[in-house]
Amino acid sequence: MDMTASLHGLIGGVLIGLSATWLMITLGRIAGISGILGTLITARPRGDSGWRLAFLLGLVSGPALVILAGGGLGNVAGRAGAVIGAPAGGVATMLVAGLLVGVGTGIGSGCTSGHGVCGLARLSPRSVAATLVFLAVAIVTVFVVRHVIGGGA
Amino acid sequence: MRSVMAYIAGLLFGLGLAISGMTDPARVLGFLDVAGDWDPTLMFVLGGAVVTHFVGYRLAMRRPHPLFASAFQLPTRRDLDGRLLGGAALFGVGWGLSGYCPGPAFASVSGISLPLAAMLAAMVVGWFIARRV
Numbered sequence: 169m170d171m172t173a174s175l176h177g178l179i180g181g182v183l184i185g186l187s188a189t190w191l192m193i194t195l196g197r198i199a200g201i202s203g204i205l206g207t208l209i210t211a212r213p214r215g216d217s218g219w220r221l222a223f224l225l226g227l228v229s230g231p232a233l234v235i236l237a238g239g240g241l242g243n244v245a246g247r248a249g250a251v252i253g254a255p256a257g258g259v260a261t262m263l264v265a266g267l268l269v270g271v272g273t274g275i276g277s278g279c280t281s282g283h284g285v286c287g288l289a290r291l292s293p294r295s296v297a298a299t300l301v302f303l304a305v306a307i308v309t310v311f312v313v314r315h316v317i318g319g320g321a
Numbered sequence: 322m323r324s325v326m327a328y329i330a331g332l333l334f335g336l337g338l339a340i341s342g343m344t345d346p347a348r349v350l351g352f353l354d355v356a357g358d359w360d361p362t363l364m365f366v367l368g369g370a371v372v373t374h375f376v377g378y379r380l381a382m383r384r385p386h387p388l389f390a391s392a393f394q395l396p397t398r399r400d401l402d403g404r405l406l407g408g409a410a411l412f413g414v415g416w417g418l419s420g421y422c423p424g425p426a427f428a429s430v431s432g433i434s435l436p437l438a439a440m441l442a443a444m445v446v447g448w449f450i451a452r453r454v
Contacts, residue, residue: 170362173342177362180341181369187333188370189377194326196387196394199334201424202355206448222324223331224427230335231344232431243342244359245351252432253345260441268415269440269448273423273433275454276408277396280422281334283409284367293399299374301406302413303353309417310353314325 188286195219202273206310213274230242272302323389338428341366346420353417408451 188199197204199221206219207213230249234241238248247253250257255262275280276298278287287295342348342362351360386392416422419440421429430436 170360173348173360173362174365174415177341177365177420178369180337180339180343180375181366181371182332182364183337183340185377186371187330188374189381190333190404191327192378192381192387192393194330195323196389196390196392197394199330201334201422201427202448205423205427205450206445208450210448214392219323219327222326222327223334226328226331226333227338227422227424227428227434228331228430229429230332230337231339233332234336234339235431241340242344243348243362244345245347246350251339251344252348252429253342256346256350257436257438259419259436259439262419262421263443264417265415265419265421266440266443267447267450268402268411268418268422269421269423269426270444270449271360271411271454272408272412272414272447274408274448274451275390275404276412277405279412279424280367280386280416281424285370285374286378288367288371289378292396294396294401294405296406297401298409300373301409302416305405305410305413306353306417309414310350311356313350314354315356 173243173245179245184281184285185289188281191223193208198282199223200286202279202285203277205284206270259270276302309319326389335428336369336423336426337346337366343425344429346425349416349422349425351419353420 191199204220235251242251244250244253283295283298351365
């Protein structure tokens, strides 16, 4: 096991947990990215958009700052210290995947952050169920793509 | 002040994604590929985040209201329905195909590429569709 990668994961995970806690203590909001971004774009709620924009600006500036700071704090697989990994497929695959992620998180009211991090921590039965479903389906999807269609690549 | 607080939260989240390597779809897919060369990193990310927020959420709830808002806004439903589970399943397929969930995809815009731009654009279209079904 790659201990450095795991340690990076743990430290990053704690930061994500602190982020969710900070947003809850200061503004009383769930740190779910599909909800914050999706609602901002599709509904543009009056008087409820400023904090969403500010959060998203922070979300983008996090990795940008790590890149600017140098020092190899990133954790891209096989490229020690790099911050942003390459997409796993071409434009066609990403269009299909993006559509599924958008529709799925839209009607399922959340993604890995809202259901996975915040929902599990709140012990929400809906989030526990959603997380188990999207994890299981994603594992099956990767198995089919890599080992059934791709022949074990 | 609300915007400053939200920016700090977003920044912490973005730093967490970058340092943990979740801005690399290969790390995510490596975790999901249980029959291949398994990468446990995501397990540490989710574990660290959930345990931290498990404690932090309970500390937050000891207050009568948030520091800069009049009330906590929390989901109240506890029932399971087809939209929740069906939506989660569709999301799982998209996540497994790309290795991107919404947070890492959006946080990666400083390393934008054509496939990532396509992913983000399609995701937004998906959100609009979800509001109509």
